[in-house]
Amino acid sequence: MAKEDVIIAKCDATANDVPPRFDVKGFPTIFWLPKNDKENPVPYQGGREVNDFIKFIAEHATDPLKGYGRDGKKKKAKKADDKKPSDEL
Structure with a gap:
């Protein structure tokens, strides 16, 4: 994920004010904030394994x-040989 955007x-919601749009009911709580819609966080309710997070992020x-x-x-x-051949004259 290091090369992804x-x-x-x-x-830490116990030490910081949390905006009301984040409906935190327990800890840990994870939200997804779409790049073009930061006002509508999507709560994450999936598993806690790396592959679960990757799948959620990809979706x-x-x-x-x-x-x-x-x-x-x-x-x-x-691979280099998977590329389309260039149009050569």
Whole structure:
């Protein structure tokens, strides 16, 4: 995920004021904030394994991820011979 256009941030809601749009009912609480709609956080209610987070991020990302499909599965790297041949004269 290091090369993706995704920011993961942490906030201690016991030590900081939390805006009302975040409906925090317990801890830990995780929200997704779409790049183009930060006023409507999406609560995360999935598993706590890395693959669960990746799948959720891939499904909800505003733009497709570079290294993962929308299903959260890692994309296969393109090989040099997988590229389309160039139009040469």
